[in-house]
Amino acid sequence: MSFHLAPGAEGIRTRLFHIIFESDTPGAKAFDIALIIAILMSVAVILLDSVEAYSERYGQYFFYVEWAFTLLFSVELAVRIYCLERPTIYLKSFYGIVDLIAIIPTWLVLLVPGAHGLVMVRILRVLRIFRILRLMEFIGEGRLLLDALKRSLRQILLFFSSVLMVVMLFAALMYTIESPESGFTSIPMSMYWAIVSMTTVGYGDIVPATSLGKAITMVLMLLGYSIIAVPTGVFSAQVIRSIREDRYSEEACPGCGHDRHEKRARYCLRCGTWLDEESEDPRQHKKDKSQS
Amino acid sequence: MSFHLAPGAEGIRTRLFHIIFESDTPGAKAFDIALIIAILMSVAVILLDSVEAYSERYGQYFFYVEWAFTLLFSVELAVRIYCLERPTIYLKSFYGIVDLIAIIPTWLVLLVPGAHGLVMVRILRVLRIFRILRLMEFIGEGRLLLDALKRSLRQILLFFSSVLMVVMLFAALMYTIESPESGFTSIPMSMYWAIVSMTTVGYGDIVPATSLGKAITMVLMLLGYSIIAVPTGVFSAQVIRSIREDRYSEEACPGCGHDRHEKRARYCLRCGTWLDEESEDPRQHKKDKSQS
């Protein structure tokens, strides 16, 4: 990350910065692991607290544990802010917002009187679970996947537009053919059915009742079954390409600066300069011979 | 598109042609975006109008909005016809027919007295939604996908024929084994079940009741689960081929005969020979200079 240290930062502040924002010293690694464990545990408590049977019996304990985690995360955020030169930039970044979402809901329940209402508490409980997103910092590298995704993005958007068009046409068709009693009460409802069928989920809460409807459903299912080959094929191709480009060396040509040569290339494909600096160019050799 | 302008077309007519049928000037781009928004909004109105709760409350407004869009699309079609030399050819083309489908249903309800009937109105409502197909003009490029699809078409048709054959045999088997009470009332109904099972949709509206039927179902499901690898594999291979062939030139190096150079290569990566025969090697140039 590129958050800079306060300029006059000394001793403890610099050390805290290295521990919290980096991950290459033993202390920083220990901090990362402790943070991951704390997040997973606090999420587990939220999950268990939502189960009525547990919440009735252990609700009191869950309440204390939740407060312990909230205080912990609050202290952590305070330290983060303390050791940064421009904390507002951090607070506006993705991880800054996630940090705030991880602690604000619990504080709100305490501070805002109206927040004790049932609906409000339910929504705040959901918000707290978003602290799981902080783990993205630790798994969010995956450069190869992101590289392949970025390249196939255009094709996949194209695929999605086509899928939505097919869904809309089949939904409109079925809305005309099937009666509302079978569940096809509106076109949006038919679209829900069409997506359930085309993605091969198939809940079975809405199914065609007429023969014509069943015939159309068969076509839609076969379409959805085979069309999945398109994003899979595109993405496979891009992953293969990403792996293959590992074949390209990072070094630039000494002649023209071009830097995307296959590793096996011996001459620059742009200016013809000999690339392997450790050995001699056989052409040079020949010229030297012919000169002597 | 290749629709030609009326020959005596002057000033306004030429300008309209460029705005409507092309997309490389700011005006044309603005027109395209406005058209996309109008289509999406009018489709959204159709969707909402089909929901009874909304249609009862806002039906009157939807009616006016629908007429506004219909008038808009009618004017647009009139202008398209006005600035073309041979409008009938356009009207018979795919987008011409979609243009007509986008406006005719609403006019029909007004003009034809019998169209006020419930069934007729329902069908016309479906037809109006087909105006979404006009968006295909904007997403319908995807050359890479089409290229790969065209190449794997034969294999995919082969795959579909085999799937249908398997479906028919399993359907006939289950029709004999299972009783009509379980839903296997006829072979076509069993085929519906077989496709629901093989495509892994699995609504659950028809399920086997006997042990033998369940055993056969297991085989069918495993078959459907693994057979999806076939179109996916074929399509993946073709996408990879399409991407690769985009990158390598077909021409061989005049120096050493190596024939798998990337298109951007100017020097052979094996022997350093200048590849572009139509222009001169800059190195040669330098040598010539140093000699003179």
Add this chain to the structure above:
Amino acid sequence: MSFHLAPGAEGIRTRLFHIIFESDTPGAKAFDIALIIAILMSVAVILLDSVEAYSERYGQYFFYVEWAFTLLFSVELAVRIYCLERPTIYLKSFYGIVDLIAIIPTWLVLLVPGAHGLVMVRILRVLRIFRILRLMEFIGEGRLLLDALKRSLRQILLFFSSVLMVVMLFAALMYTIESPESGFTSIPMSMYWAIVSMTTVGYGDIVPATSLGKAITMVLMLLGYSIIAVPTGVFSAQVIRSIREDRYSEEACPGCGHDRHEKRARYCLRCGTWLDEESEDPRQHKKDKSQS
């Protein structure tokens, strides 16, 4: 096909052989198309006849049409046998058996008195539908697919054995955890559930009721969802390989007879002989020079 003509076959017999068993003359092509249409139509009649509503109204007509097709196929089989030298070999081959299955059931109903029973008729009706397999002769080429399938067969069998092992262990687990009331009445029944879940079919006729059962189901579903990547990956790789081997030339080395060279190869990879017979070996050239 490699069925030989009767030796003394003359005039009409030879001509019939070419029309029926080959497909490169206009007459033979017309015969093929007529046969495909007849098979599809007769199968359509079987399908419709199994629907009670149609069978009650048009049963009599279906009966006549079925007999017409049976006579047609019987005559065709008679002609096939007539123009072959060793008809018994044909009758024992795959297509010979399919030919017999296509006509025998209908004859049986007429000839065997006991065949009028309901169960027997139902089974015979199923058997008749197997005549669809005769179409395999027309779609059964797909050399690329078969090639790729043959190569990935070993890996796919491995995959299936692993899937069945996973299914068995999860089935046994769920049989212990869930009560018979939820549908897990026996291990085979649990296996049916495990396959329904793992292949992502998900009928919903048997679903876990306990929390532990649901947790195990989540693991099984995620496993089934991601494990499909294995056969798909293996098959994709093999199709790509099959396409790539198109890169190999068919011509044998004049030196050693080796016949699997990449098309771009200039020297035999086995004996080093110059492969391109139309041009001269540069090595030879050098030797000639050094000799002179």
Add this chain to the structure above:
Amino acid sequence: MSFHLAPGAEGIRTRLFHIIFESDTPGAKAFDIALIIAILMSVAVILLDSVEAYSERYGQYFFYVEWAFTLLFSVELAVRIYCLERPTIYLKSFYGIVDLIAIIPTWLVLLVPGAHGLVMVRILRVLRIFRILRLMEFIGEGRLLLDALKRSLRQILLFFSSVLMVVMLFAALMYTIESPESGFTSIPMSMYWAIVSMTTVGYGDIVPATSLGKAITMVLMLLGYSIIAVPTGVFSAQVIRSIREDRYSEEACPGCGHDRHEKRARYCLRCGTWLDEESEDPRQHKKDKSQS
């Protein structure tokens, strides 16, 4: 396997070792096949015994057969231990534990009085089925698959973490939106629903009831439908790489430096130089002969 023979092992002991632990002599192969058949048959008996209808009628026979197999496997394990030098190491290995699991449950029922209880018997019955794992020794090679799996492991774990994060967020959302009456009684229950939907299983035991819930479900289903492309793409790429790397040697041509020869190549496909440095070029041989 690397289990060593007892040092003083003679005659029969050595022979038993070769038959049981190896598989390259006719006797060892026969033993392997007999073992596979015995395992499959004993598993089949366990499956049938769990079906009430069969267990009631043939329970007594199943009991005897089960004891016969248990004695057989016990003798086999005794012989294995007898012919090994350090049997405890074997007993602690994976297959040793599986061997014990295959026989201990049946012995337990006889020896431990309390084991006659229903629950205990049910659990022991499950344990017995784990003897199917012994078959892994015979199918557990699949080096290509394991190689590809190992390489894509990191990417697939990344994929799983992302899936679980998406599942958790959608589960929390739906828990807030949908009422407990629809089945969304807790966040873990919502997670069960989210996994059922995202993996396209779609049992239909929990489905969204509100419009907003259905809209979110559509997004989740489309996500699950297309995200499967990620592990498939990664795995395909790795299988392709594994196959390819099996084919090309790493060594470069001493003549021209070309470094992508198939392993079977003996001459460089670019310059015709002899590649195998450890033996002599047969062409050289001929020349030498012709010179002398």
